[in-house]
Amino acid sequence: MTRELLIYGASGHAKVVIDIIKRQGIYQILGLVDDSRERWGQEFCGYYVLGGKEILTHHRRCGLLVAIGDNVARQRVQLAARALGYELVTAVHPSASIACDVSIGPGTVIMAQVAINSGTIIGEGVIVNTGATIDHDCRIGDFAHISPGVHLAGNVTVGALTQVGIGACAIPGVRIGERTIVGAGAAVVTDIPDGVVAVGVPAKAIKRHQ
Numbered sequence: 001m002t003r004e005l006l007i008y009g010a011s012g013h014a015k016v017v018i019d020i021i022k023r024q025g026i027y028q029i030l031g032l033v034d035d036s037r038e039r040w041g042q043e044f045c046g047y048y049v050l051g052g053k054e055i056l057t058h059h060r061r062c063g064l065l066v067a068i069g070d071n072v073a074r075q076r077v078q079l080a081a082r083a084l085g086y087e088l089v090t091a092v093h094p095s096a097s098i099a100c101d102v103s104i105g106p107g108t109v110i111m112a113q114v115a116i117n118s119g120t121i122i123g124e125g126v127i128v129n130t131g132a133t134i135d136h137d138c139r140i141g142d143f144a145h146i147s148p149g150v151h152l153a154g155n156v157t158v159g160a161l162t163q164v165g166i167g168a169c170a171i172p173g174v175r176i177g178e179r180t181i182v183g184a185g186a187a188v189v190t191d192i193p194d195g196v197v198a199v200g201v202p203a204k205a206i207k208r209h210q
Contacts, residue, residue: 009067010034017067063089
């Protein structure tokens with residue numbers, strides 16, 4: 001029997017998530033939830049926005065996938081849904097190549113053409129975006145976002161709530177801290193601390209990130 005699913009979010013990121021869910025063929029999308037009142041009752045990608053967060057109190061037998069690109073907002077909604085007893089669904093695009101021993105946390109989305117190699121651990125609520133590659137024995141913290149075209153070599157650690165920008169790369173064994181932003185196209189060749197914005201080739205911290 002196909003399980004019903006709510007998707008929290010009605011934005012560009014949600015469009016991609018909806019496509020992945022449809023391709024997986026495991027869940028039937030019941031509808032969408034969104035915090036923007038003007039979207040309530042509107043159709044989005046063939047599904048109706050049922051309302052805001054109060055909708056969650058009525059559909060606890062459904063699964064839930066949080067389709068919000070912002071890391072902090074995604075964490076807030078996912079933790080609230082867990083407290084309500086929701087099963088947090090993981091979405092993996094059929095074209096993704098994932099080693100059989102990779103661990104993927106609940107609520108994570110793995111997009112098209114992603115490759116994740118052996119021994120890697122992906123936390124909960126993570127986005128691994130289109131065409132990213134994550135090599136062996138990496139650790140990706142909860143609610144991080146690995147942007148399109150990112151390439152992480154082996155044994156790289158990415159902290160919780162961190163965003164690694166489009167096309168960035170990291171050499172083997174480096175650590176990127178928590179709540180950090182790595183700019184698009186950056187090359188991480190040394191450890192990056194927590195809570196900073198790091199850009200350039202090689203990547204260097206240029207300011208604190210709140």
